[in-house]
Amino acid sequence: MDIAPIFSALRRHRLATLLIALEIALACAVLCNACFLIANRVDQMHIQSGVDEASLAQIKMDCDDCDETDLNARVLSAVGQVSGVQSVSVLNAVPFGEHAGTAGIHLDASNQKFGGVVDFFVGGPGSFKALGLNLVQGSMPKEDDYRAVEDFIPADAPVWVTRALAEHLWPGEDPLGHEFWMDRFHFRVAGVVAHLARPGGGEGGPETREWSVFVPGIPGKKLAGNYLIRAQPDQLQRVLREARAAAIKAAPEAVLDQQQSRTIGELRSEYFQQDVAMTHILVGVIAALLLVTALGIVGLASFWVAQRRRQIGVRRALGATRRDILRYFQTENFLIVSMGVVLGMALAYGLNIWLMLSYELPRLPAYYLPIGVVVLWLLGQMSVLAPALRAAAVPPVVATRNE
Amino acid sequence: MFGYYVLMAFHSLKRNKVLTALMILAIAVGIGASMTTLTVMHILAGDPLPGRSAHIFYPQVDPDPDDQDTHEPLDVMDFHSAVDLWSAHRAERQALVARADVRVVAPDVDVPALKRQMLATTADFFPMFNVPFQYGQAWSGTDDDKRARVAVISDDLNKKLFGGKDSVGHILRIRDSDMRIVGVLKSWRPSPLFYDVNGGRFSEGDTASFYQKPEDVMIPFSTGQDINRNHFNPFTCWHVPDQRSEQRDWPCVWVSLWVQLDDASKVSAYRRFVADYAAQQMALGRFNHAGNTRMRNLMGWLDFNHVVPSDVKLETWLAFAFLIICLFNTVGLLLAKFLHRGGEIGVRRALGATRTAVFAQCLMEAAVTGLLGGFGGWLLTLLGLWIVRRQPTAYADLVHLDIPMFLLTFGAAIAATLFAGLLPAFRASRVAPALQLKTL
Numbered sequence: 091m092d093i094a095p096i097f098s099a100l101r102r103h104r105l106a107t108l109l110i111a112l113e114i115a116l117a118c119a120v121l122c123n124a125c126f127l128i129a130n131r132v133d134q135m136h137i138q139s140g141v142d143e144a145s146l147a148q149i150k151m152d153c154d155d156c157d158e159t160d161l162n163a164r165v166l167s168a169v170g171q172v173s174g175v176q177s178v179s180v181l182n183a184v185p186f187g188e189h190a191g192t193a194g195i196h197l198d199a200s201n202q203k204f205g206g207v208v209d210f211f212v213g214g215p216g217s218f219k220a221l222g223l224n225l226v227q228g229s230m231p232k233e234d235d236y237r238a239v240e241d242f243i244p245a246d247a248p249v250w251v252t253r254a255l256a257e258h259l260w261p262g263e264d265p266l267g268h269e270f271w272m273d274r275f276h277f278r279v280a281g282v283v284a285h286l287a288r289p290g291g292g293e294g295g296p297e298t299r300e301w302s303v304f305v306p307g308i309p310g311k312k313l314a315g316n317y318l319i320r321a322q323p324d325q326l327q328r329v330l331r332e333a334r335a336a337a338i339k340a341a342p343e344a345v346l347d348q349q350q351s352r353t354i355g356e357l358r359s360e361y362f363q364q365d366v367a368m369t370h371i372l373v374g375v376i377a378a379l380l381l382v383t384a385l386g387i388v389g390l391a392s393f394w395v396a397q398r399r400r401q402i403g404v405r406r407a408l409g410a411t412r413r414d415i416l417r418y419f420q421t422e423n424f425l426i427v428s429m430g431v432v433l434g435m436a437l438a439y440g441l442n443i444w445l446m447l448s449y450e451l452p453r454l455p456a457y458y459l460p461i462g463v464v465v466l467w468l469l470g471q472m473s474v475l476a477p478a479l480r481a482a483a484v485p486p487v488v489a490t491r492n493e
Numbered sequence: 494m495f496g497y498y499v500l501m502a503f504h505s506l507k508r509n510k511v512l513t514a515l516m517i518l519a520i521a522v523g524i525g526a527s528m529t530t531l532t533v534m535h536i537l538a539g540d541p542l543p544g545r546s547a548h549i550f551y552p553q554v555d556p557d558p559d560d561q562d563t564h565e566p567l568d569v570m571d572f573h574s575a576v577d578l579w580s581a582h583r584a585e586r587q588a589l590v591a592r593a594d595v596r597v598v599a600p601d602v603d604v605p606a607l608k609r610q611m612l613a614t615t616a617d618f619f620p621m622f623n624v625p626f627q628y629g630q631a632w633s634g635t636d637d638d639k640r641a642r643v644a645v646i647s648d649d650l651n652k653k654l655f656g657g658k659d660s661v662g663h664i665l666r667i668r669d670s671d672m673r674i675v676g677v678l679k680s681w682r683p684s685p686l687f688y689d690v691n692g693g694r695f696s697e698g699d700t701a702s703f704y705q706k707p708e709d710v711m712i713p714f715s716t717g718q719d720i721n722r723n724h725f726n727p728f729t730c731w732h733v734p735d736q737r738s739e740q741r742d743w744p745c746v747w748v749s750l751w752v753q754l755d756d757a758s759k760v761s762a763y764r765r766f767v768a769d770y771a772a773q774q775m776a777l778g779r780f781n782h783a784g785n786t787r788m789r790n791l792m793g794w795l796d797f798n799h800v801v802p803s804d805v806k807l808e809t810w811l812a813f814a815f816l817i818i819c820l821f822n823t824v825g826l827l828l829a830k831f832l833h834r835g836g837e838i839g840v841r842r843a844l845g846a847t848r849t850a851v852f853a854q855c856l857m858e859a860a861v862t863g864l865l866g867g868f869g870g871w872l873l874t875l876l877g878l879w880i881v882r883r884q885p886t887a888y889a890d891l892v893h894l895d896i897p898m899f900l901l902t903f904g905a906a907i908a909a910t911l912f913a914g915l916l917p918a919f920r921a922s923r924v925a926p927a928l929q930l931k932t933l
Contacts, residue, residue: 105828105916105920106825106828106829109824109825110821110825112821113821113825116814116818116821119814120811120814120815120818124811127807152594152596152608154595154596154668154669193733241733241735241736272733274733275733295697345596345606345607345608347608360885363885364699364701364804364884364885364886367884367885367886368804368808371808372811375526375811375812375815378522378526378815379815379818381522382519382522382818382819382822383818383822385519386515386519386822386825386826388515389511389512389516389822389825389826389829390829392511392512393512393826393829393830393833394829396833397833449698449803449807
């Protein structure tokens with residue numbers, strides 16, 4: 091199809107053409123970046139916790155000034171008797187729960203070489219196995235690996251670190267046998283696990299999300315009140331309900347933390363609630379954006395069709411088919427949208443750079459742009475279809491009427 | 494003339510219903526989205542103590558031996574620094590603030606023990622921050638000195654434990670100690686919970702928790718050292734504390750100080766006082782650097798902590814980008830509409846209407862469209878805020894449309910549409926009379 095006549099027609103409507111093209115350009119920029127933001131959020135929400143989420147639940151008891159060793163014994167025995175409990179163990183924190191042992195570590199005894207802020211999971215016998223951690227190097231904690239807990243952590247202990255933390259602390263090296271310090275506390279790496287997400291977010295962005303350390307410890311005064319239950323996934327809800335009741339009965343002087351005594355799955359969805367809400371908002375914005383852009387195209391195309399009824403009639407009288415008229419409006423729309431997206435791609439990159447500076451977002455991958463372009467082309471074609479069909483329906487006889 | 498133009502505008506809107514509806518819808522959606530986010534911003538970025546915030550200050554010294562003068566000091570202070578500064582009483586009013594999670598139970602009522610947040614503070618806290626009371630009153634400075642076993646509770650906790658009745662005189666057991674309730678707060682919801690704000694620079698923009706409710710239990714700071722010994726929440730520690738020693742001697746920061754200073758000379762005097770204190774502590778060997786003391790005023794401290802969550806800022810930017818797109822749309826549609834009436838405008842021009850009259854008339858039509866769009870935008874803003882209130886964030890219950898924001902909704906809609914109408918109206922007023930008449 092010859093596009094020269096379309097161009098000369100558009101030149102007569104420079105302003106309106108420009109407006110629609112600018113609108114498309116802005117829509118393209120916002121669309122690409124909003125989609126990218128969504129993809130980023132979804133990415134963060136799919137973080138691997140590294141534990142068997144479907145089989146695990148936490149029970150958290152707060153007990154001021156009670157005998158912790160006795161509390162542990164009573165709760166472990168009472169919960170262990172609930173039918174369906176595969177194991178119950180003491181663990182100071184769980185992924186997506188509350189922080190319990192967040193501290194900065196150093197790679198030397200004099201605390202000069204800073205290694206980063208990590209989370210310590212201090213777990214009693216059985217907790218490592220119950221978590222279902224995927225061991226990639228070293229062996230499971232043995233009985234003599236469990237040491238007495240001082241303050242919140244054993245003073246000198248073998249530890250299991252995540253692959254992400256090992257790679258951060260000793261890039262390219264075999265982490266087994268490496269040492270690190272936290273204040274006067276000394277640790278030696280005895281094993282590496284594939285994943286273990288820290289309780290809350292990382293302190294230095296998404297890459298620190300898995301800077302976790304598992305430390306075996308003997309439950310007692312400084313390791314008490316937080317319990318990990320493992321059960322069959324299909325029984326977990328019931329087991330947790332009964333375990334909560336059993337724990338309250340076993341330790342009436344303690345307060346059960348209702349918020350934290352949940353399955354890991356529930357804690358996870360609560361942890362990401364805000365991200366889910368933000369994703370919904372972004373999806374809503376994209377939908378509204380596409381709708382408004384489509385409305386604009388429909389409005390202007392309808393106006394042009396009404397304005398050109400007579401010319402359309404003349405063309406039809408001179409032998410143009412309905413198909414030709416339809417094509418004319420479709421091509422016209424394609425040209426306008428194309429002009430818009432060319433500018434839009436540049437705008438999208440500009441917006442992305444601004445987002446990178448103010449929200450520490452990564453660079454927009456290039457493949458978002460062609461996808462955005464195709465979406466806008468399709469949107470343009472869909473919106474112009476109805477007005478174009480109306481134009482195609484104009485009978486040749488209109489040419490002879492004097493409206 | 495004005496009234497006539499308004500009538501004409503309404504008449505013209507009715508002529509092309511589809512185009513009019515599209516325009517109103519576009520404006521309503523754009524205004525609805527931007528006003529929703531702007532209202533949330535307005536509530537979150539507002540002044541929690543209007544009229545007083547300029548006189549409220551947050552002094553800081555830096556006890557951390559690993560820190561340096563080139564760094565910002567720690568967000569809160571150690572026990573000794575905070576209490577030393579407080580007990581000097583150099584400000585009009587001064588309040589210490591420390592927080593803890595405690596178990597509370599009311600022995601006279603049958604409600605199981607609850608886990609609640611407790612604030613340990615000093616008597617000046619209440620008058621300094623204009624805290625409203627429903628029953629009873631705050632404790633006095635003498636209670637602070639006597640380590641009195643008294644407590645003030647929130648409206649929420651009073652409802653939960655005592656069904657909302659006057660509970661002054663009742664006993665509240667905190668941990669293992671019996672405290673006498675001396676006051677019940679009215680519902681009090683500062684936004685943000687400014688006196689607890691700290692650590693914003695480490696939160697990566699996730700600051701929604703700054704907007705949570707005030708603590709349910711408030712007790713004298715001195716009494717707190719007796720009944721909640723070693724159980725206050727530290728902000729951070731530079732060494733792992735020896736839990737057997739007293740918390741006041743831990744290498745940790747966990748006490749904040751707020752002061753009220755009513756004029757500039759007092760502010761500079763206090764600033765000097767804080768700097769001198771740090772220098773003195775360095776001379777005594779307790780600090781190893783003293784050059785990075787700070788004293789921001791309340792709003793300065795909130796800014797430093799980036800209290801508005803970054804998600805909310807992002808939503809606001811998005812909404813405005815969206816509004817601009819809606820406006821482009823409106824410009825295009827108005828242009829189409831006005832030029833469609835080229836013939837009619839030509840006739841009016843030929844009959845003697847000036848360009849200004851045509852321009853004014855077109856703008857009036859834009860303004861009326863804007864007004865209708867603003868009405869739609871208001872409804873959509875209400876819907877948007879309703880959705881925000883259902884979000885799982887700490888500030889959800891704070892969100893509402895106040896009178897200024899309500900008026901702004903309409904103002905913004907009309908202004909935006911007028912702005913969008915400028916170009917189309919200008920083009921319409923340039924229609925040459927003769928040319929248009931020829932085609933009739």
